[in-house]
Amino acid sequence: MNEYGVVLESGAVRFERLLPGSVERVWSYLTQSEKRGQWLASGAFDLRVGGQAEMLFKHSEITDETPPDAYREVHENGVRSTGTVTRCEPPRVIAFTWGGGGEPESEVEFELVPKGEKVLLVLTHRKLANKAEMTSVSGGWHLHLGLLEDLLTGSPRRGFWSRLKVLDAEYAARYADLSEPGKG
Numbered sequence: 001m002n003e004y005g006v007v008l009e010s011g012a013v014r015f016e017r018l019l020p021g022s023v024e025r026v027w028s029y030l031t032q033s034e035k036r037g038q039w040l041a042s043g044a045f046d047l048r049v050g051g052q053a054e055m056l057f058k059h060s061e062i063t064d065e066t067p068p069d070a071y072r073e074v075h076e077n078g079v080r081s082t083g084t085v086t087r088c089e090p091p092r093v094i095a096f097t098w099g100g101g102g103e104p105e106s107e108v109e110f111e112l113v114p115k116g117e118k119v120l121l122v123l124t125h126r127k128l129a130n131k132a133e134m135t136s137v138s139g140g141w142h143l144h145l146g147l148l149e150d151l152l153t154g155s156p157r158r159g160f161w162s163r164l165k166v167l168d169a170e171y172a173a174r175y176a177d178l179s180e181p182g183k184g
Contacts, residue, residue, distance in 0.1 A: 003146070004174070005138045011106075011181030012126040013138050017145050019119050019152050023112045026119045027091035029148060030110050037061055039147040045094070046085060053083040053096040062147055063160035071161070083108075104129050106137075121145075131175050138175075139167040 005013040019026055029035045033042045036055075039062060043054035058078030059067060067075035086107060087095035095109035106127040113120040123141060128134045143160055150157050 003142065005141060005171070007134070007175065007178060008124065008126075010179065011128040011134065012124060013128070013134055013141075014125075015121075015123040015141050015145055017121045017123075017149055018115065019121055019149060021114065021117050021119045023114055023119050024091050026112055026121060026152065027094075029152065030094055030112075031090075039151055040144045041081070043080075045096075047088050047090060047094070049085055049088055051085040051088070053085055055081045055083075057081065059160070062144075063157065065159060065161040067161050068164070071164075075161075098125070106133075121148075128181055130180050131178055134178075134181070135168060135171045135175055138171040139164060142167050142171075 002016075005015045008014050029039065031045050031047060033044055036042060037058075041055035041057040042061070043056050044052070045054070046052050056078045057074055057080075059071065059075040073079070081099060083097040083099060083105075085094070085096045087093055087109065091112065093109065093111050095107060097105045098108045099105045104127070106125060106129070109124045109126070111122040111124075113122065123145065125137050125141065128137060143163060146158050147160065149155070
């Protein structure tokens with residue numbers, strides 16, 4: 001399975017990971033603060049449409065690597081983000097708005113599909129405002145989903161900050177020929 005995100009349409013990227021099951025186990029790593037905080041961000045999710053999705057991105061809790069200067073604040077002190085649950089079908093689908101960095105709100109959707117003893121996780125991030133945002137979230141999701149995969153398989157954690165610059169450059173190259181979202 002390709003680890004890289006793919007562009008679905010203008011302003012939307014999708015990632016797929018085949019993870020060790022069960023669906024309920026993977027669901028818990030998406031929706032429970034303590035488990036989600038090990039690979040993405042902690043924070044309470046009110047699991048109903050219209051409920052609040054709180055996240056505290058504190059990267060010192062997911063990696064021991066020294067961050068680049070630009071990310072020192074999020075690494076050490078964390079950054080809070082609040083969204084609204086737009087779809088919730090436990091234990092298969094959770095979607096919520098995603099705001100940040102001064103960009104308009106986008107939407108993240110996780111879908112879980114049983115595949116024998118494994119689970120196909122499909123992550124779709126839509127309504128991304130421009131190629132720079134698509135590149136940024138793609139590199140970020142690539143890294144964070146790698147950490148989730150490591151947790152679920154019991155593998156040693158792969159690098160995070162040490163891989164960011166390379167992934168950002170790879171996604172920028174992959175998206176170079178795309179038109180800006182909303183412009184064709």
